Amino acid sequence: MLKKLALACAGLLLLVLSVPVASCSSNSGTIKIGSVMDLTGALADMGGLISDGVKLAVTQINAAGGINGHQVELFTEDGATDATISFTAFKKLAEVDGCKVIIGPMTSGAVKACADYALQNKILLISPSATSTDIANQAYRQFVFRTAATDNLQGQAMAKLITDGGYKKVAILVVNNAYGTGLASVISAQLAGKATIVANLTYDQNKLDYLTELQTIKTAAPDCVVHVGYGDDADVVYKQALQLGLTTAQWIASEGVYADKTISVAEAAQFMASSLIGTRPTAPEGSTANATFTTAFKAAYTSAPGSYSDTAYDAINLAMNAMKVAGTTDTTKIAAEVLKEAKAYPGASGAITLASNGDRVSGDYEVWKVVKSGSTYAYARVKVISLS
Secondary structure (H helix, E strand, O other): OHHHHHHHOOOOOOOOOOOOOHHHEOOOOOEEEEEEEOOOOOOHHHHHHHHHHHHHHHHHHHHOOOEOOEOEEEEEEEOOOOHHHHHHHHHHHHHOOOOOEEEOOOOHHHHHHHHHHHHHHOOEEEEOOOOOHHHOOOHHHHOEEEOOOOHHHHHHHHHHHHHHOOOOEEEEEEEOOHHHHHHHHHHHHHHOOOOEEEEEEEEOOOOOOOHHHHHHHHHHOOOEEEEEOOHHHHHHHHHHHHHOOOOOOEEEEOHHHOOHHHHHOHHHHHHHHHHEEEEEEEOOOOOHHHHHHHHHHHHHHOOOOOOOHHHHHHHHHHHHHHHHHHOOOOHHHHHHHHHHHOOOEEEOOEEEOEOOOOOEOOEEEEEEEEEEEOOEEEEEEEEEEEEO
């Protein structure tokens, strides 16, 4: 089945490489690729689907004959939505399994924890979902790339929803990490002179009781609330916001809360349907490459891809194509070639162009809402915002 899919997806598959592979091979002659995905913890729902994007790419590569006749061997470790655990997993992949190319970690904090090690040991790290602006111009970027657009772009998309909606009093509530504070900073800057920030709050995602923060927001009387968090904490935030009657303001959320688990909690889903819209990265509307990827993904896993499944798929394909063109398995040369290859690279997530620091220069964002159908809730697309 997958072999037929591989032929159908020829436009997205890697070409068979004609380069030596000894330095990245095991004794059996396989090409070793690592993956650090959050399969447990707050991002478990998202992490499983992102991991499936990586696995699909590897399956297709191997079905097409592998790399110069060598099969790709994928090693996956759980980052557990924790920077320290992700670093331990990253080191294990490098030192025990011998992986020199690793897709992930997923979160910005985890990437920051692994980045210096990647540079020192010449491990090519490509994250499909770390978006913090803090990563942008660091010395380690020679070996650290991102196929997801940064929070600078998503922050612009969220701020655009605020200004287009005519909101003037904005409260910001974000998880206290690089992801949350990074987006808060971008949104605040985008709103300067256009709206007043009446509250700017961070919270501990593990506390799971946010009545104090929500009461502060209620007292500030905003007409719009920006929320950046994850599924586990979002369940509680939205249930408690409903209890406090924080339903008159327009809530705008980030992609971290976009999970089936969030809308499986009745009170959280009810609040989201009545008061919240959100943004998440998406492929451009009408993308043939994304349609082909989505068809293959559904056939392989009987579910639709999630946020960043496509950027994970693109990350491994881009890295392997760079290896082919570079004509070597030397990661210094592969990393340099990634930047050359990523000039309107035809990815499943859209055309990928990376700046000199390894960051994507453009992105498309779906505006989504939650709708009720009978006794169940589902996510629905409102529109797409394109930014560069």
